[in-house]
Amino acid sequence: MDKLLTMMDVEGKLRKVGWAFKNLGSLMKVAVGIFRSSKGTLNKKFKNPALRELLHNTITAFGISMEESSFLLWCLAELSYHRGGAWYPTGGGGAFSASLGEHFQKNGGELLLNHTVTSINVKKEGFRKKIADVVTCRDKKGNEKKFTGKIVVNACDIETLAKELVPEGTFKKRWIKRVSTRDTMDSMFCVYLGLDIDVRDYGVDTQDIWHIHPQNRTPEIREKIDYQFDYSVLPKDIITVYNNSPDDTACPPGESVISIYVTTKYDGWEGLLEDGKKGPKYKETKEKCGWQLVDRLAKIINIPDLRDHVKVMVCATPLTLKRFSGAKNGTPLGYRWTKKNLLPPMMWGTNVKNLYVTGQLTFPCGGMPVVMLTGSLVAKGILKKLKKMKEKEAKQREKK
Template identity: 25%
Template sequence: MRKEIKIIGSGFSSLAAASYLAQQGHDVTIYEKNASIGGRARQLKKEGFTFDIGPTWYWMPDVFERFFADFKKKPSDYYELIKLSPAYQVYFGVNEFVTIADNLPQIIQTFEAIEKGSGKKLEAFMKEAQSNYDIAIKDLVYRPGVSPLELVTLETAKKVNQFFGNISKDIRKRFTNSKLIQILEFPVLFLGAKPSDTPSFYSFMNFADFGLGTWHPKNGMYSVILAMEKLAKELGVTIITNANIEKINVKNNIAESLTVNGTTVKGDIIVSGADYHHSESLLDQKYRAYSEKYWENRTFAPSSLLFYVGFDKKIENVEHHSLFFDTDFDVHAKDIYDHPKWPEEPLFYASFPSKTDSNAAPEGKEAGIFLIPLAPGLQDIPEVREEYFEKIITRFERLTQQTVKESIIFKESFCVNDFIKEYNSYKGNAYGLANTLLQTAFLRPKLKSKKVSNLYFTGQLTVPGPGVPPALISGKLVADLIAKNL
């Protein structure tokens, strides 16, 4: 039966859900409060430079392929993918770095050169990681988190211990070199928790990294948003921007309409891809499934302080993706998760898309994105942003042996206050709810409201979790659940 479906937000999960629901034959409209679509994956254009405001890593290409294949399409129908070679570089000190190749055999050689015997250990670790990837990404993450029994399969039964161990211990059992340990712990940061709080099973992220490689869509991650917009419109989806949702109106436990810019818009089914906590705040108190205390007690993935910088020259001694792990990882992690505060010596990440993509910056110039992971909810004031930019750019110059400060044409920043203002993000989190053992699958906030019969949620605070590929999957899961419940 054809239904009027109203979707809040236009991020990856909302766009995915819209396409699947339109494919089912429904009349689908997306409402986006900002002037441009994409949610956290919007774009900044300035003085001939182009920056992805949000995600910059394209991992798990198979998930994107599976998404487009569901509509008899391919990513290449919409955008060009470039495999990064090398994938990325990790700095540990002045001229002290490890370059991660675009293929596993070379990465194994790199490990062996750093720690004798580690090549074979990495090979064995990656076989296990690939096995976990096959179970997780091809099967488990495509389940809606309705029941704990979803996690019980013949394959997971064999790996039950991996749900109770943690990545950090597993890696340290095999490797002793601190650089290799940090490189192997890095991918799980995408899941939003400390490696010591992330179940061993999530080693599948290491296969996503070393096994499948790191990619760049030409013109940036926003190309994927534009591709999904085009697909959605081809399927008949209507997208309305500058449309602020003020309320979800409920009567007799049924969501009847949305209040959009002061106007009532009726719908048979409401799907919110906005921040889950914010989405529930649009409901009267009695219809909210999760209390403020519930949200206070969740482990949230970090927020970020981001800088988008235009340089008037090419930057040397860096790759497209460069990580700066020259300070204590554990201390920074404690400042995010254990005792939230601004870190004294933060690790940081830098991306230079113009190394790969000439469209990212004018000729002879460089576009730079710098990111510092932070605890959500920190006080965010301009003076602190400036202080931290000075910290990291000074370290950047020292570590890469070059001067860049006087080559800055402009810089824009984005931090906790912006995540709240632009995305209604709970405490200004950047990546949603962390994937810890007690926040996995059926233990995450539900795709379907417990109190409102025709209200659904999608995105990084629900199933399956944070990251762009999981967001695509979340859109599919909610559309499938709606089909099942009609």
């Protein structure tokens, strides 16, 4: 895995070729892993049923079967999870985002909140080259701001970039088709609870996490989740639950925060819209599903009157996740982890000279770790490019 990431950091075509020859054995193993299913490969290696189930847990928790998942993607997800850990940042995702914003501003960056990028202008430079020169943003009141820069990085949905933000004809039709037709991982229905009790007083373990198991994700259960919106009879293993107990910053002493997640399809919730808007039917279904999961959780953790202890309940559907993140189909995990979606890979450069793409749709597995990884790799490449540009400008000044 380390070698694979090292290759991505190698600059220059000749150096990449040299690196590939030097590590040909490792690359061959990676290539074979792309086309093998996770289940077939693991079942050949491990005979103990309990161990197999443990090894399957992380990927199946994300709503994808071991039969359709590529073994290479299992390695990226599962091994990195167990090797590096999957720790939630103290203070939650908001604290993590805030720290990034502070760091960005300390280093001279201008941070805009509640703004949406509406267009990226691309012009021709020379005979064949294209360059992005002006980025336009708009706030909630409709006020526009324009920015220019040597480098433009798109960290959101690639399909939105290709179809809505840049002028028509900027990207090749084949590239647009590739980013538009790849399936995404399922989205999620999320329930966030603020309780007026400390669940540890009721015997709930501080590290309690329940993952989805493949044997419980039957077609009947899938139908109930995705299109019937009936969460009242879901098996224990079909939901994922996190509690805040290890993080004392999440709520006052004597209280608890619990998050519940169920992977679900985007199109089912989209079908509840009335004339494209969230009407009474959508809102009633959202609240009903939230309370169904509260009642289900009450039985799982043996707190019969859990409803009475809910001070705050916030629910998020796949449509909510799309609205806040801009992610295609509200997916928190990028493209579906199948062999078909691995090749050809999505790379970070584009046919626009100074326009880069990063984020969960540019690298297998998706999620926050992939966003940080791809952002870091793109940033390193950009710094090298800017250094060369400065050196070139300095030489030109010397000649004058």
